[in-house]
Amino acid sequence: xxxxxxxxxxxxxxxxxxxxxxxxxxxxxxxxxxxxxxxxxxxxxxxxxxxxxxxxxxxxxxxxxxxxxxxxxxxxxxxxxxxxxxxxxxxxxxxxxxxxxxxxxxxxxxxxxxxxxxxxxxxxxxxxxxxxxxxxxxxxxxxxxxxxxxxxxxxxxxxxxxxxxxxxxxxxxxxxxxxxxxxxxxxxxxxxxxxxxxxxxxxxxxxxxxxxxxxxxxxxxxxxxxxxxxxxxxxxxxxxxxxxxxxxxxxxxxxxxxxxxxxxxxxxxxxxxxxxxxxxxxxxxxxxxxxxxxxxxxxxxxxxxxxxxxxxxxxxxxxxxxxxxxxxxxxxxxxxxxxxxxxxxxxxxxxxxxxxxxxxxxxxxxxxxxxxxxxxxxxxxxxxxxxxxxxxxxxxxxxxxxxxxxxxxxxxxxxxxxxxxxxxxxxxxxxxxxxxxxxxxxxxxxxxxxxxxxxxxxxxxxxxxxxxxxxxxxxxxxxxxxxxx
Numbered sequence: 065x066x067x068x069x070x071x072x073x074x075x076x077x078x079x080x081x082x083x084x085x086x087x088x089x090x091x092x093x094x095x096x097x098x099x100x101x102x103x104x105x106x107x108x109x110x111x112x113x114x115x116x117x118x119x120x121x122x123x124x125x126x127x128x129x130x131x132x133x134x135x136x137x138x139x140x141x142x143x144x145x146x147x148x149x150x151x152x153x154x155x156x157x158x159x160x161x162x163x164x165x166x167x168x169x170x171x172x173x174x175x176x177x178x179x180x181x182x183x184x185x186x187x188x189x190x191x192x193x194x195x196x197x198x199x200x201x202x203x204x205x206x207x208x209x210x211x212x213x214x215x216x217x218x219x220x221x222x223x224x225x226x227x228x229x230x231x232x233x234x235x236x237x238x239x240x241x242x243x244x245x246x247x248x249x250x251x252x253x254x255x256x257x258x259x260x261x262x263x264x265x266x267x268x269x270x271x272x273x274x275x276x277x278x279x280x281x282x283x284x285x286x287x288x289x290x291x292x293x294x295x296x297x298x299x300x301x302x303x304x305x306x307x308x309x310x311x312x313x314x315x316x317x318x319x320x321x322x323x324x325x326x327x328x329x330x331x332x333x334x335x336x337x338x339x340x341x342x343x344x345x346x347x348x349x350x351x352x353x354x355x356x357x358x359x360x361x362x363x364x365x366x367x368x369x370x371x372x373x374x375x376x377x378x379x380x381x382x383x384x385x386x387x388x389x390x391x392x393x394x395x396x397x398x399x400x401x402x403x404x405x406x407x408x409x410x411x412x413x414x415x416x417x418x419x420x421x422x423x424x425x426x427x428x429x430x431x432x433x434x435x436x437x438x439x440x441x442x443x444x445x446x447x448x449x450x451x452x453x454x455x456x457x458x459x460x461x462x463x464x465x466x467x468x469x470x471x472x473x474x475x476x477x478x479x480x481x482x483x484x485x486x487x488x489x490x491x492x493x494x495x496x497x498x499x500x501x502x503x504x505x506x507x508x509x510x511x512x513x514x515x516x517x518x519x520x521x522x523x524x525x526x527x528x529x530x531x532x533x534x535x536x537x538x539x540x541x542x543x544x545x546x547x548x549x
Contacts, residue, residue: 138340143253143254147250156242160241184208253326258528260326262524265343304509356457467533
């Protein structure tokens with residue numbers, strides 16, 4: 065006989081715990097290559113950088129403070145301020161807190177709801193109402209109630225548990241969104257910083273050029289006054305000087321705009337922030353890229369997309385649970401009386417308890433429509449996840465290619481600059497010696513200046529590509545950093 069209660073209890077436990085309807089989640093696949101098509105520049109190519117050092121065993125992966133790889137103390141000082149003060153990041157963090165609070169809201173469905181609803185009411189009926197016995201009846205009624213209500217939906221098919229899981233995955237996606245925003249802001253700060261430093265280098269070059277052109281203009285004017293040079297030489301020298309001054313002013317404007325952008329990224333008003341001048345003299349560091357398969361674990365935006373796929377999968381389970389009956393358990397205990405003096409008494413005690421089973425028999429296709437929407441939303445998140453992953457591979461390849469090509473450009477450009485500077489000196493000496501016209505000097509000066517500015521521009525593009533490559537690699541983040549909610 066004892067077997068029957070045990071079997072009954074076991075059956076009740078299984079019945080109350082329910083089962084989970086809906087598809088089991090499987091992480092979508094992504095087209096992968098065994099390695100990147102483009103390769104990082106070899107470490108030997110960075111030996112001309114005075115800050116270069118051979119990689120140590122601990123240097124095989126990026127760290128959270130990835131900007132330290134550039135060895136710039138000013139950048140190291142600015143970057144941590146982004147996480148502390150940037151307003152866009154604070155907005156992303158607020159969205160994460162909202163998503164995290166939604167988890168507890170969903171979990172509350174797994175517990176019963178208990179509440180009280182005390183009520184006091186009085187009623188006086190008309191003595192002329194139908195079937196009212198004036199001799200025996202009273203047309204007045206008082207009612208005092210003090211009930212305690214209990215309601216609990218038994219999660220037979222996993223609707224509530226799917227909702228909890230979906231809320232948790234949504235919060236994890238939101239947490240990854242915060243890291244994506246942080247990485248983007250940090251990369252934007254680094255790019256603006258190197259843009260400002262390249263503008264400093266450009267401005268210094270142009271200021272030095274203006275001084276040289278002022279001296280050339282003075283010499284040409286003296287030669288004209290001495291009858292050695294024609295007026296056209298003076299005009300050409302003056303034109304060259306004023307054009308250089310215009311370019312210097314334009315660089316000053318561009319540099320001010322980058323300084324303002326950095327201030328806003330740091331959560332400051334541009335009027336309260338000043339970035340001291342320091343011409344760019346850096347070289348791109350050696351950046352470990354790893355394998356394409358590792359990138360899926362290192363990009364927060366990919367992690368966010370994958371978490372949204374898992375959330376959409378749970379939404380499918382919620383939609384499917386709507387096709388099954390709902391079992392709820394309700395109970396109420398309390399007191400009811402017509403007078404306050406007898407409210408809390410044994411005879412005024414009441415109770416009620418019982419389950420409720422409900423099933424929708426016909427809804428004209430409403431549940432099927434919701435289920436199809438959930439399936440379509442799941443397919444959308446899978447496509448978004450795969451597209452995000454492919455875009456990440458493209459970004460890595462693009463910036464690897466940029467660094468490879470720019471490294472070769474930098475070598476050729478340096479040789480072109482040295483040749484242009486040597487030609488400028490030769491034409492200047494020949495002009496002083498009366499062999500060549502000043503037009504040839506102007507041409508040589510323009511060629512030399514353009515090549516020197518190209519040197520700076522290629523250096524700037526190399527630094528930008530390095531920052532973008534680090535951003536494309538995830539900046540040292542890993543999917544293991546997702547919060548366990």
